Amino acid sequence: MTARLIAALPTLPIIIPLLTAILLIAGPSRRAQRTLGLAGSLATLAASIALVLLTRGGQVMPIQAGGWAAPYGITLVADMLGALMVLIAALIGLVGLVFTVAAGRDDRFVHAGWQFLLTGINWAFLTGDLFNLYVAYEVMLISSYFLLTHGTTQRQAREAFGYVAINLVASMFFLFGVALIYSATGTLNMAHLAERVPLAPAGTVRAASMMLLVAFGTKAAIFPFYFWLPHAYAIPPGGVAAFFGGMLTKVGVYSLFRVFTIVFPSGGPDPLLLWSAAGTMLFGVLGALAQDTVRRILSFHIISQVGYMIMGLALASQLGIAGGIFYVLHHIVVKSGLLLVGGAIQETQRTDRLDRLGGLARNNGVLALIFMVCALSLAGVPPFSGFFAKLLLIRAGLEVRQYGVVAVSIIVSVLTLMSMLKIYTTAFWGPGEPRRAPARLVAPAAALALITIAVGLRAQVLYSLTSTAAAHLTQPARYVGTVLKK
């Protein structure tokens, strides 16, 4: 019984939120919706913790849906990387939901949309098949369209239309990529692709990989496909923005990590990705410096931080990829924390424009402290988690002698700190008698700030997990062998 339960565990992070969402669609009372939504998120979190514990030693847990063997059926795979991403998604999903409930923004079908979004995200992390990745993306995107346009004003509808359109175009590139790779290799299972891609015609494979790079790159908001993000992410209420800003782009980043290591291994630093990483870092932070509302600054920072993750991927060494994964996990926690601080400011002051804010530090001391911890962690100041994430990437960059991208990453860290100071000096210092944010709005962000401190103090634990995950990506033999039952 327990053995069967353990074998079925990789499906639970998908099934629990799906069932919860279906129950929520039936439309119970508001109180029941809240209970059910929070219980579903908690159960998903418990399942994902179990998954991390089970894959900790480098195990790969495949599930063949319907009992069809690997290259023919639909495969779900939980390895270290997938399990870690599912864990962080469940965590941010729960924290964001708590904030949304605390702010009273969970009207009508928000809870159901939230659980569907979690379903799509977890599915994308656990699937072992390229076309299922597309379907998971669409489940996730349709839920995100709903949450983004829910209760919209005219301006929001206009920005949301752009978001939907850009994602549709990216999905089209995804489908073109899938079609090309299928015509070249005759399979879509990622483990099977890892075996067949080296035998396929190089030109078709290159074209397919570029199509997928555009598709995932648009969703991850890498240079030069990042322009849509700040518009879309400044619209929704704080809790939703934290979930979006933390998780949605990272699903794109995750797909890049998965596909461009196992399916299209580069074998050395990839110049195209390196340039893209440098551009993403630099243009993101420059955009942030030019903004004048808290949440738009934070949205631009999402872009520049994605650059660091792509840098880890582009370096293509095990240390670089481990650093990149570490950066993804650290960034999701810190960025969601910052966006929740931004959301708390928006909810209590009714604005997040810097020129209308001031003096928050005087009567919102805890909020100021949380902001400072998260901002310093984002900029990479020790002893927070951001320092170790950047340290790993810089060491990896120096090891493979990519000094240019290392220099850019250091400069961008300083610029990040500058734009954070801009928020701090105007919104938290300065004149003004702002309202006090209630504790229920501050607590979710405080939880995330505590996590970044804890990770900073015990960085070795997370590093050993991420380097296990990176080992699966750089030497995919174990992944491929387990999935295909060799």
Added chain:
Amino acid sequence: MSTLVAVLVGVLVASGLYLLMGKSLLRQIIGLALLSHAAHITILLSAGLRGGVPVIGSSPGPMTDPLPQALILTAIVISFGVTAFLLALGYRMHLFGGEERHGEEKRDDR
């Protein structure tokens, strides 16, 4: 036959992009739908067009790979749903003061 279908994909992409560049909301939505259909036909094309039935039966003869058909069936359903959503969103924007022209942004105060 494959060449002809490839040309069709090109025509669909070109018309889709042309419509997407315009300012009318409805045209943009139709353009996006055309783009996704171009992708669907490409998936069908990826199996090769041999004209056989896509079933593994006992009868000999040319058979078409059934997987791409399953794939585009899924993809069509998804793009149908998203198109419906876009039309609803467009209708909503239309209700908000009859502004159909998407490209002309008024710089409103945030």
